[in-house]
Amino acid sequence: MKSKAINIGILGLGTVGCGVVKVIDENHRVISNKIGSPLNIKKIADINTSRFRLIKLSKDKLTTKAEEVIEDKDIDIIVEVIGGIGVAKRYVLSAIKQKKHIVTSNKELMAKFGDQVIEAAGKEKIEVRFEASCGGGIPIIRPLKQCLAANKIEEVIGIVNGTTNYILTRMSEEEKDLKEVLKEAIKEGYAEADPSLDIDGFDASYKIAILSSVAFQTRVNLSNVYREGIRGIEQKDIEYARELGYKIKLLAIARREKDKIEIRVHPTLVPLTHPLSNVHGAFNAIFVKGNAVGELMFYGQGAGALPTASAVVGDIIELAQRIKKGETASIYTPLKRLKVKNIALIESRYYFRMKVLDQPGVLAKVSKILGEEKVSLASVVQKGSGGSLAEIVFLTYQVQNMKISRALSQIKRLKVVKEIGNIIRVEVEAGL
């Protein structure tokens, strides 16, 4: 018996779109066995016709008009891999109105309009899947939603941007400056020509917003996600961090404390004993803490055509199985809206450094101000930097952001202090 194929339509034939076509082609037997029917790519739309040559599909399946895909009566699932929130949002919402199930890898769309998309889907009784939007091929959305459903999730901390992790890894291994490594990364294709999305932490902020909304079942307003990129990180910081027993990583952190959450993206000193410090190159890792399961880590390739396609096609297979079995969609229940803690009130440990006149009494003046603002020091290391200036590196105990900012703005005004360098949070205890 040859059973009726499940037809899908793909919007966008960029890196991920081509990956999806390739995975479905290469693994078609595995896939159709799992679905119990063949999986058929009925139509693909992209405005850039030069991309049509990238894949081996007959011409009548290719179109420049997204509407032809969205409105095709035989298509059950629309795969949106355009990215961004330009046309993608409009196409997804109009596909939902056509009662097509949605699979998307679009982190910006899901971070900014996820709730709207899921609500619209709920009204039409169709399903939306977005496993590929965070962490590429790493299974994380479904594990959070299903495998860990019995937990109160307390913490999700991730290295969720491969580009910045690649850059920081190379800065650490090759003792080169950010500018130099970034230039090479762009050449090698590890970074975009305009690297701001990655370097300034936007990409990571989208992902942690999505992860928070799934983990804590809350709406997240992106403007409440504190964001600091890696542009300011100097080779010197990486060296000092290493001497102190840390690596610098761009972490995306989400924590829940009763009815409040904190969400932030920033460079962080991670202890060498914590597994997140061992995540090298373009790899991603997501660390989760639940009140039953304890600490977990998921590790893998967070980007790239095939890993991302692995997640997209995994979602397609699940939806196809549901269609085959005639299962009804989940009922939409609006998410709650947990309060996001103001960054000024969040406590962290801090690393910072300053250039001061190399003369007696300077440390006393600086320490006095820190003491008055109740900033306790865990370690102070003076670096002779030659000439009349010395550099001092500080590591604090837990202190509110507000207090450290206040202390440092006073210290800045001291005549003996010539420059305050990077101020970087220290997070995650040696766990696992």
Next chain:
Amino acid sequence: MKSKAINIGILGLGTVGCGVVKVIDENHRVISNKIGSPLNIKKIADINTSRFRLIKLSKDKLTTKAEEVIEDKDIDIIVEVIGGIGVAKRYVLSAIKQKKHIVTSNKELMAKFGDQVIEAAGKEKIEVRFEASCGGGIPIIRPLKQCLAANKIEEVIGIVNGTTNYILTRMSEEEKDLKEVLKEAIKEGYAEADPSLDIDGFDASYKIAILSSVAFQTRVNLSNVYREGIRGIEQKDIEYARELGYKIKLLAIARREKDKIEIRVHPTLVPLTHPLSNVHGAFNAIFVKGNAVGELMFYGQGAGALPTASAVVGDIIELAQRIKKGETASIYTPLKRLKVKNIALIESRYYFRMKVLDQPGVLAKVSKILGEEKVSLASVVQKGSGGSLAEIVFLTYQVQNMKISRALSQIKRLKVVKEIGNIIRVEVEAGL
């Protein structure tokens, strides 16, 4: 509107059973929100009534008769956390006949009779879930089945037994012998009084049999799983391995090569640069390689009451959601039966050591035999062990098990060779 509760029955009130009761109690709001109905523990059975005092549940919910739970008309899901294959198998099969969905953490049952259980469930159109059977709280079964469904899985390699990893970690950190560490581990509750299940690799073999069957969709006959425990590992091996850049771990390895698979459990030298070498103490980790997703690692607590309960209750929630939505069970499709490669034919790199007379020409004699059997050496280190004997440590390139065995049995017969010490495979390249 108060919706009808989903009733569950629990068989067994050991560590995991108590954990399940605790998680359902502590997280009941999170759980019932996700199901859309309250989750009610209707009845628990255990023959050991002294365990009834471990939990706060009214007496009428507790019984010594499993039948009372299994035959209760109001119960939708039976949770089997007895373990072993004594009564557990009988109870599970009889619960299936009563059309109860099954959640089990029982690795021995699923490794030995998983296919029979799943087939019986298919006939009655009910579902079986066993996320907790491998890796405790680490999500691995569902990610393999769903998130990675688009992949041809090539490799699953795990540190899946916390007890042996704890022992090996302590041997490595404290330079103590296995016997001493084992004694302490039993005292601390990290090992059973009869540690054979863990130490001799049985537990790991059950888990890799289950993981293989899910990853490769094949039946696995446990007797085809090659198994070697850690009893023979000496402090000396751990030291030599470290000098060579490796840690010794008990790995459970499953690989697929077209229509053949290899499945084995044995101590292994793992390069320090591979993340599996950084899995410390009682933690577990499972490394997966798929043809689309590339390399992934899942990391967390592989045992313990709450982590295991996290997985069990996650399964309960999924089944409860299905019941609420009136979804039909998956259709049973018999698994294929991939051929298991004979261990003698499997290629690995090897570490081995031998005590020889400390005199000229010995290495030449040994090397000649190795050369004749086509065993190529990657490194040879001679250790002066004092007196008239020297110890030589060898590291080979890839070679068939058969050939190395043949070579070593000839070498053993050399008069200059006094003792051949441990022979340990070297696996997993520095990845991730």
